[in-house]
Amino acid sequence: MRDVVIIGVGMGSQWGRYDGSLVELMAESSLDAINDAGTDEIDAVFVANMGAGRINNQTALGSALIDYLNLFPAVGASIENGPASGGTAARIGYMAIASGIHDCVMVTGGEKMRVAPGPVVTDFIATMSHPEAEYIYGITFPSLGAMLARIYFKKYGVTSEDLARIAIKNHNNGLMNPYAHIQQKITLEGILTSREAKLNNPMIADPLHLYDMCPVTDGAASIIMCSLDKAKEFSENQQIKFSGTGQGMDTMAVHEREDPTFLRAVSDASDQAFTMAKLKKEDIDFAEVHNAFEILEIAELESAGFYERGTAHLAIREGETEINGRFPVNPSGGLKARGHPVGATGVAQLCELVWQLRGEAGERQIPNNPTHAYAVNFGGFGNNVVVTILSIV
């Protein structure tokens, strides 16, 4: 099994609404990663995408991206695993290289969602819920997020103020991230405690307000990976090692879980990745977590083992997860501020990890030269989760 490193990353232009085609969107981030790596000798392209067949009338995106960028003879395919598509595609990219089949692989995640009306997007997201036990009854993902928050509020004393605090932190980080969709400073007063807060931050799925959840975003992100033994042939860039990968599962229907606040898939995927990387939780310097809903930032940090269960919100109150805190979380702004184009998110998380590990994150750079970084990419409502650990070589 060969070691694998990331030699290039890219995210195109600021995420938000993209007027070109999905392939053009993905081509932008791909070219950024190619320019960053300094090579286009790519053997294979794995495209992470969830909804193009349904909302963009397009399939076979691997072929389309290779054709558009004239990357022949690179071969391609698409990987779909709900919002964990990006992390899954990177994991498959890892397998492709470690197996010896390919030497250099590009993984590009992309989603162009804003072309569809809101209810169509909500329905498209719901297609990954349980087909007979959830989808046909009209479940939506905001409603699942709200149910999880209710249990958390009751069981552990988490409050709406805690969720708002996470949103404020992520918006602050997003303001320092040129790719972030949401570039807006928010305050506790503005979204929760003032008279205008109810207008600014309406209730969407009780107890979740608008600012407790991520926006609908168009965006793409790319990484270029190669075998460690051939990295010098491809790129002069600092190599970032793909040191751990894990994938965990849970029941598809959320109501079948004994305790929905424990995200078994996050726990299992993390354990696998830590074992492979030969690292402990304490070795990780910062994390990108999949906060499609801010309550997930809490639940994932606990289920991954970074905090005891029921305590992450207390650490967050103390500012531990701020960029200058003891354990920075979502320095990119996370899904809340960077946005959540579902197929792109898992790849964008890895871009942020690489920039931070290289010391290239500009204003939002985590201090003290981080060495090991963690990303969790959450598929379904936590039924299929991919964890990646990257390290300085």
Add this chain to the structure above:
Amino acid sequence: MRDVVIIGVGMGSQWGRYDGSLVELMAESSLDAINDAGTDEIDAVFVANMGAGRINNQTALGSALIDYLNLFPAVGASIENGPASGGTAARIGYMAIASGIHDCVMVTGGEKMRVAPGPVVTDFIATMSHPEAEYIYGITFPSLGAMLARIYFKKYGVTSEDLARIAIKNHNNGLMNPYAHIQQKITLEGILTSREAKLNNPMIADPLHLYDMCPVTDGAASIIMCSLDKAKEFSENQQIKFSGTGQGMDTMAVHEREDPTFLRAVSDASDQAFTMAKLKKEDIDFAEVHNAFEILEIAELESAGFYERGTAHLAIREGETEINGRFPVNPSGGLKARGHPVGATGVAQLCELVWQLRGEAGERQIPNNPTHAYAVNFGGFGNNVVVTILSIV
């Protein structure tokens, strides 16, 4: 890089129209493969599917299938590569095992297409054509098949009778395949030369008649793969070695190819697979080729190098590709008779290869104990092609 073998295969019940859900359809073939292998200790499930998000309102099929069959802690994802999704998923399954990440992988391809009206299916298939140069102008895949046939007719003297002869051979083979959708004996008189032929076999896209193309089919197929070194721990079955895999590409838009009768992607993918397997064309005992249109059976055999260009139809006239001929092609009946549920086809090809290599193909068994077998799975209109070579261990 570990060697990989197939230890179980399954195709559920006869293909055609399936009244249950897509997950139930895929569960049937998966259970058959699990029963055949005699193990359910599966680490990962890769689902090959093209259209569920669009026509079945379902995504994240890997999660859904694992949940339905309670295969936890197996992890899963979906692979989409147009009609080459099945072969691509098997290739990724190979990488997963060869890399050492997983020991035992199930690949299940499935498609439930007949739920959609004909024009919706034709449109769904066309979503894999070039988005700006083909799709938006209303191109359909039967029209691309017809254009290829016209060039072949003019350049090499292939005739409608040659295409009919291939269909008759494939229908004959399908009659001996209990999984084949189309179980119907046809004759040259009935589909081409009699007065009734025009009614029986109408022109669809000149010069292609109804019987020159595959039907629209619901179906699923599964294989279980594991590392050679651990195969005995998983199964008592005869091991069939995954001896070669290749993937080739061509321009997405067919009009950009200098000579559309030369399928560059088939040629490249074949060359890679033969190199990896350390075999020559003459070593192959039989082939399953991707005859979504019968003209492709000719073109693929030539581009793969089994016949000189412009000569395959002459060999077919001599009966060489019949089950008892010198080089049997599509003993299963191929896409023409078995049917073509797009995500399932590439996996079903490998099922047929395994049954034939094991000597378990019943009435349609190829004589003289075949040792090496070839399958070509054709994505897009030949822009993304996967070739697999399987061998007796």
